[in-house]
Structure formats: C-alpha cells, structure tokens
Amino acid sequence: MQKDHSGQIISCKAAVAWEFDKPLVIEEVEVAPPQEKEVRIKIVATGVCQSDLYFLLKCMNKALFPSVFGHEAAGIVESIGPGVTEFQPGDKVIPLFMPQCRECHLCKSPKTNLCVNGSAGHFDGKNFESSRITCKGKKLLQFLGVSSFSEYTVVKELALAKIDPAAPLDKVCVIGCAICTGYGAAVNSAKVEPGSTCAVFGLGAVGLAAVMGCRAAGAKRIIAIDINPEKFEKAKIFGATDVVNPNDHSKPIHQVMVEMTNGGVDYSIECIGNVEIMRRALESCIPGWGVSVIAGWTNMQDISTQPIQLMTGRKWTGTLFGGFKGKDGVSQMVKAYLDKKVMVDELITHNMTLDQINEAITLMKHGQCIRTVLSVSTQ
Numbered sequence: 001m002q003k004d005h006s007g008q009i010i011s012c013k014a015a016v017a018w019e020f021d022k023p024l025v026i027e028e029v030e031v032a033p034p035q036e037k038e039v040r041i042k043i044v045a046t047g048v049c050q051s052d053l054y055f056l057l058k059c060m061n062k063a064l065f066p067s068v069f070g071h072e073a074a075g076i077v078e079s080i081g082p083g084v085t086e087f088q089p090g091d092k093v094i095p096l097f098m099p100q101c102r103e104c105h106l107c108k109s110p111k112t113n114l115c116v117n118g119s120a121g122h123f124d125g126k127n128f129e130s131s132r133i134t135c136k137g138k139k140l141l142q143f144l145g146v147s148s149f150s151e152y153t154v155v156k157e158l159a160l161a162k163i164d165p166a167a168p169l170d171k172v173c174v175i176g177c178a179i180c181t182g183y184g185a186a187v188n189s190a191k192v193e194p195g196s197t198c199a200v201f202g203l204g205a206v207g208l209a210a211v212m213g214c215r216a217a218g219a220k221r222i223i224a225i226d227i228n229p230e231k232f233e234k235a236k237i238f239g240a241t242d243v244v245n246p247n248d249h250s251k252p253i254h255q256v257m258v259e260m261t262n263g264g265v266d267y268s269i270e271c272i273g274n275v276e277i278m279r280r281a282l283e284s285c286i287p288g289w290g291v292s293v294i295a296g297w298t299n300m301q302d303i304s305t306q307p308i309q310l311m312t313g314r315k316w317t318g319t320l321f322g323g324f325k326g327k328d329g330v331s332q333m334v335k336a337y338l339d340k341k342v343m344v345d346e347l348i349t350h351n352m353t354l355d356q357i358n359e360a361i362t363l364m365k366h367g368q369c370i371r372t373v374l375s376v377s378t379q
C-alpha cells in the first residue's frame, strides 16, 4: 500500500538545474499539494529531448534558473486539487507543454493547437510564482509548466492528458513530445498528401517521427537527411526511401534536393533547430506549391530567404507539438501506438534512471542516442 500524501507536501528527488550550462544536481525537493484545478502526479518515466538541452546548455537565458527541466513524460495521478473533474488518483497520464482548455477561442478553432492558457509559444521563464516545487527554500521554475525530471510534479488540469491504462508508461512518455511533434509536423502542419515527395532534415526522435508521419500520409518518396550517418538505419525503419549526408556533397543541400527530385520536394520538414538549414529546407521545395515546416527550435537567430522564394508559391510555416491539440493529440497517438499503427519503442535507444541524467544529457549532446528514457519512480 502506498502512503496517502494528499493535502501534504511531498519530499522527493529531482534533478535540479541551478545554473546555465552546469550539470544537474539530484536534490531533495518539496512538492506542494495541488491547488485549484491542479493535479499532482508521480512521474514514472521521462524522455530527454533536445529542447531540454537547448535551454540548459545553449540559449543563454539565465532567467530560467534554478529550474527543473523535463517535459516528455508519463506518470500517475497522486492527488487532485479542488475543482478538478477530469482526473482521479491512479489515472495514467501524460503532462502537456501545450495545454488544451477546450474553452478559449484558440481551443475552439480547428485552425490551431495554441491555447490562451499558455504554451511553449508564450514561454518566457516567468513562471516561478506558479511553481509548486521548492528546494532549500527557493522556488524552482517548472520548465514548460511540466518539470518531469522530478519524482513528483504539479500541473494544471488543462495541461494533462488521460491515457489508456494499458499503455506502458516507459514507452508512451515519448508521445508527450517527440512523437506528436514530428508525426504531426507531417500530417497536420505540412498536410503531406499521398504520392508526394518529402525531405526530412535532422533524424533525431523528432525527425524520425516526421519520417513516420510522411509514410503514414502516403508519401511515395521520403528523403532523410543528417550529417550523422549512424541515424540512417533507423530512418529506413521509420520509412525513409533515400538517405542523404550533406557532407558527401560539394553542392549545397538544397541544390542536391532539387536535382534528386527534378525541381524540388513537395514537403520539407526541418527538425534540427538551425536557421541555415531552415532556409535550405525551404529552398529544397518545388516552386508553385512546396511547403516547408519548421519543427526545430531556436530563438537565438532570425530566419531569412529571398522574397522570390515565397513569391513563387512556396509556403513557409512552423509547428509546435506537431499542430496537435494537447489532450486530443496525446490520446489519439497513444491509441495509435496500442493499435500498432505508430512505432515508439524503436525511438528509445537507452534506458537509465533519474540519477544518471547527466550521462543521458552527454549522450544526447554528442548525438549518441535517439531517445534516452529515464525511469523516475516505480509505479
């Protein structure tokens, strides 16, 4: 029997990021009980995503510290705050960095997955006040409103998806970011059509999920591009028909794409977070109707291209969480996984524990994994 902590502060382990570009430290933290319309969850498993590394190691935004990172997770509801109607203790859940309140004008529109109640698009590091996690008397920022590098966390009811109790949490955690982002970039944001030709730039978990989305949408040709040839074998498993290493070519990669496809691809998806490659991805598209989707994340540089690239009918767009509305998308993709319609296990190359988080970060930094899933607490 597990102890009932509801209404009380829980002391537990979390990996705390005290400072920018420093190793995380496993600390004892206090997690407050959930307040009005909040839910406290026990994190069972979490993936480590490149976006965690971006904010920890690259983006130089010191206002984000101290914080608890992690946003690609699955867990179990421990207790609920007043006014919570959708969840009960014991429910299996996936926290959402893209909330879905179902009531705002954005949630009511089928045209977007943004919600006025906050999203990664509004992420500005000012959430210390609303954080429920403290360590040594200091509030820790809840990264993207989630903080899954902790045994327990508190999230808003509107930022939590209930999932099928049959779902293995150490696998479906990856649906909480990479799977939805990449797959949705292809099916929702690019709207890939049957018989089309696609190019996916960057073959991490997001890129591989994009390749899988292109295949599910019926693409005839899927060109997978990465400077790390070790990613190619997996790309073929996920549906790539061609693999290209830009370093094997003397011409710029967009010219290689245009020549390989007789004028350009119908759809391209950038899954790296590099503004130069975003431009190459756009310019790989066929004039007239080519669509290029930015899924990779950066806020350090601006994108640029010649206006003629767009005047000739290419379209440039981007995606957060693959355009999936948080709650709907997660339950849809968990169901698709259980029905064996999408692959998730194949993305997970390493399993570790929360204590080994710095090792997991090092693997990702050096491109030596697709996804590492950390076991955070036992069910």
Ligand SMILES: NC(=O)c1ccc[n+]([C@@H]2O[C@H](COP(=O)([O-])OP(=O)(O)OC[C@H]3O[C@@H](n4cnc5c(N)ncnc54)[C@H](O)[C@@H]3O)[C@@H](O)[C@H]2O)c1
Residues within 6 Å of the ligand: 049, 050, 051, 054, 177, 178, 181, 201, 202, 203, 204, 205, 206, 207, 225, 226, 227, 228, 231, 246, 271, 272, 273, 274, 277, 294, 295, 296, 297, 298, 319, 320, 321, 322, 364, 367, 369, 370
């Ligand atoms: N839009 C969203 O909602 C969202 C969600 C999750 C992640 N992201 C972003 O998506 C991107 C990918 O995430 P990930 O976890 O798959 O990362 P990852 O680091 O595992 O994968 C990136 C891949 O790009 C390759 N690469 C790097 N430079 C390249 C280049 N110049 N040309 C070709 N390939 C190159 C790397 O070898 C690697 O395989 C990151 O920028 C991440 O922050 C965005």
Ligand SMILES: [Zn+2]
Residues within 6 Å of the ligand: 049, 050, 051, 052, 071, 072, 177, 178
């Ligand atoms: Zn992510």
Ligand SMILES: [Zn+2]
Residues within 6 Å of the ligand: 099, 100, 101, 102, 103, 104, 105, 106, 107, 108, 114, 115, 116, 117
């Ligand atoms: Zn909303």
